[in-house]
Amino acid sequence: MILADRKEEYYRALLEKRTEYEGVFYVGVKTTGVFCRPTCPARKPKFENCEFYETAEQALLASFRPCQRCRPLSHPNQVSELVRLLVEAVEENPEKRWKDQDFENLSIDASTARRQFKKRFGMTFVKYARARRMGLALKSIRAGQTVIDAQLSTGYDSSSGFRDAFSRIMGAAPTLLDDSNLLKASWLDTPLGPMIAIANEEALYLLEFVDRRGLEREIERLRQKTKSAIIPGITNPIRSIESELAQYFDGKLSEFKTPLMLFGSPFQKSVWEQLIKIPSGETRSYSDIALTVGNPNAFRAVAQANGANQLAIVIPCHRVINTNGGLGGYGGGLTRKNWLLNHEKQGSN
Incomplete structure (x- = not known):
């Protein structure tokens, strides 16, 4: 049973669409018969028309049906079909340089793609595709390909433009990077909202809720401290922590075994x-x-x-x-x- 003062707290969180309450409560709307997650974009009901529940199951048992806008039975910020389509398109041709006409050919609005990618990955689609191209360039350089060949394969006519873009995304010039200073970042969905995991092939370096205040500065400090590039990707420690988090939230795990890298005094x-x-x-x-x-x-x-x-x-x-x-x-x-x-x-x- 949710106490009266907690209901007022939850209602304020609903009005403010506060992401930190994802998975903490669900709201049933008496006038529509639907139940929503705290960040639902729909018009907010009056307080007296709200019933609050700790789980989606409780809301369902109270005869509320899931909202079609916020989809409370899925993970918070679950990847949309548009994002999935574009990620697949990038993987089919990761060296492609996207233009407005490419979005039109897929019947996708470029501004919608930009907004949804920003919400999902913290970067626009164009930046995502560029980071993917640069990741391939890094792999090619490590495999022995010359910098000029990597530059041309990613579509840069100017060597200075390529180096500037590479350094801006990766955090170092292409000739300064190797396997020892490359970290990969991945988005992990959890019942309490999305988290970001950063790791190399040996250990987990960072695990934070995406909406944590100051996260961008935290990631930048990590990059500077490790002198590493941070690019989208998956490593064995990320796979491990994703599996362990799923078990933890299911109540089946209390001790984590994923190897950790600790930076501190x-x-x-x-x-x-x-x-x-x-x-x-x-x-x-x-x-x-x-x-x-x-x-x-x-x-x-x-x-x-x-x-x-x-x-x-x-x-x-x-x-x-x-x-x-x-x-x-x-x-x-x-x-x-x-x-x-x-x-x-x-x-x-």
Whole structure:
């Protein structure tokens, strides 16, 4: 049963289309008989016409049918048919340089493609296609092809234009990149909203909710710190964490095995190591963690280390709360933190 004050909170989230509430609640609309996710683009109902549910199953059992606009039975931001079509078109001819006429030939509006790709990948379709071409260029250069051949194969007549475009997308000039500084990024759908995973072939470097504030700066710092290019793609650690997250949200996994790469000070790493030791379904206070790392007065530094964690859920900073029982902070939003704690408590019972 959802309490009255929680209903008011959920209604505000509905009006504001707040993505951090994805998977936390669903709203049934009495006047239409449909139920929606929090970010539904449809016109918002009056408060008195709303019924709030914790799961889609509860809404269905209450005789509400799924909304055709926000599709609450699918993952949040599930890839649209238009995006799927264009991704397949890029893969069929990844060296293609797209023009307006190409969209018209597919009966696709270029502005719609731009908007949907921006929502899905954080970049426009043109930038996505360009990044894919540049990824091929990088692969060719590593395989021994000359820079000029890679330049021509990706459609650049000017060597300076190619190098500038390459450096802008990859973060380094083509002759400076090799296997040791290439990271791949992939979009992962979860019940609490989409996440981005960044990894090489050995370890996971970053796992964050896509709507986390400051994520772009966080990714840029990672790129600078590792002196790496970050391009769309899949690696074994990304496959591993995607599988483990699915098990975690199904309540079938409490300990992650995907190999991790940690960047931080010795103190931050010591805090993260303690976080991993907190059993699923339990919490610790910032003071508790400070005590375990041997500095009882460092609870503020512990909070800062929590905020610097780049591996959400896997390094469970959501399990650290205030001494008085308050939730404290969380980069993914307090609503998600509360959901994760409740989810883990249910799994440990």
